[in-house]
Amino acid sequence: MAGTGVFADVLDGEVYKYYADGEWRASASGKTVAIVNPTTRQTQYRVQACTQEEVNKVMDAAKVAQKAWARTPLWKRAELLHKAAAILKEHKTPIAECLVKEIAKPAKDAVSEVVRSGDLVSYTAEEGVRILGEGKLLVSDSFPGNERNKYCLSSKVPLGVVLAIPPFNYPVNLAVSKIGPALIAGNSLVLKPPTQGAVAALHMVHCFHLAGFPKGLISCVTGKGSEIGDFLTMHPGVNCISFTGGDTGIAISKKAGMVPLQMELGGKDACIVLEDADLDLVAANIVKGGFSYSGQRCTAVKVVLIMEAVADTVVEKVNAKLAKLKVGPPEDDSDITPVVTESSANFIEGLVMDAKEKGATFCQEYRREGNLIWPLLLDHVRPDMRIAWEEPFGPVLPVIRINSVEEGIHHCNASNFGLQGCVFTRDINKAIMISDAMESGTVQINSAPARGPDHFPFQGLKDSGIGSQGITNSINMMTKVKSTVINLPSPSYTMG
């Protein structure tokens, strides 16, 4: 159970502590932040509202710990990460319980998130050993005007203190996707978890604590992003920011200092369906892609652009599948569960009402109880409707009928987002050409968008992000190249 057994140290009465200098602590602020259960809409947990002074101390400790960690052999760093991964997987049940209560993640998916996170950490340890163990040797005579009298040795060195800010929808997995790469590369790590999801994240951090990482190397400060976010992201002690979330990331990019940024932001992932597609496959992927975790995935299918000739058939198949989805609480492992907050539900409802006023066809009756919104397919959506462009982050999916592939590509590329997209066709040549034409970080052929497997590159264009994630890319991003040049008194050539 959450907050008990090995996790008892994390809890202080009814409030979860924050983690600094290798210890669980109560904030001197005396203030707490409530985490509201999306299903019951009652306060489920409370976390500390950390002060600026506490953030300063965490940054100081992170700086000191990083210096020693950077000198810790790579294999030892990897060993500790493997240990943390095993502990995380061992304690998947209480951590998953937090995900169910804090973010209404369906019970089975909550367990999968924790297991996937353990696997991600282990893979990161292995990948780090491989890629950080290699450097480059350059010789000078490849550049005009030079003889071979300079040898340049370059390798990757850590950046320093990495600030990690994940979103509510994967508070564990999108935290470790930043923590793992930062640590294996020799950085220290300060985590600011999302408020909804903070308790799951604190439990995950405790698994790193139990693994025996040095004091101060990992810290976790809690509090509302709107209150301590700016102080953290603009803190002079931060050497790199890895953020996943919404438009907040755009604001952070404008305020942050001269530090490397990794930003994974929103998306409006388009699903383009051609006449020759396998329509059963299309319907299955629209339902899985658009409605799993109630559409609260940045990689969810967020607009279907379908050729008119096959639209009726696909809409009918999708509706038949939607009718079978289980709607209800996450504890029952329902397919559709309450969305994360009331304001999120209100926002989704606003998009639905706008589409209604402008004449979209409702394939199901719109139904909402509290934060629970029943799955809804909106057909005959037109570009003048907000839902054609905005990301609902909920179980509501617009269908736009198109008469040419170009029309679909045009709609996709007119979006300010460019995270992922997908195309369904049996013609691989057409699929490749459409993929090349779509302005998005990844295009899936004959499957719904997805970030995983976690070692694949994952990136967004335009307002969807800066840089690229995925295990290898994140390790590289959290390092910089350091060169040492050996200057010989006279040119030297091998073999004669």
Ligand SMILES: NC(=O)C1=CN([C@@H]2O[C@H](COP(=O)(O)OP(=O)(O)OC[C@H]3O[C@@H](n4cnc5c(N)ncnc54)[C@H](OP(=O)(O)O)[C@@H]3O)[C@@H](O)[C@H]2O)C=CC1
């Ligand atoms: N591309 C991707 O990989 C993903 C993108 N997303 C996008 O994220 C959005 C939904 O996630 P959500 O969590 O609501 O996103 P938000 O941008 O609201 O929050 C993300 C994180 O930022 C924190 N935060 C809030 N304000 C600040 C601030 N001023 N400075 C620093 N940090 C701050 C939040 O903390 P707090 O909770 O305390 O406010 C949270 O930890 C959607 O737009 C979705 O598309 C989501 C997942 C993945």
Ligand SMILES: O=C(O)[C@H](O)COP(=O)(O)O
């Ligand atoms: O946060 C998100 O929504 C993701 O990064 C998507 O991950 P997924 O494709 O594995 O669900």
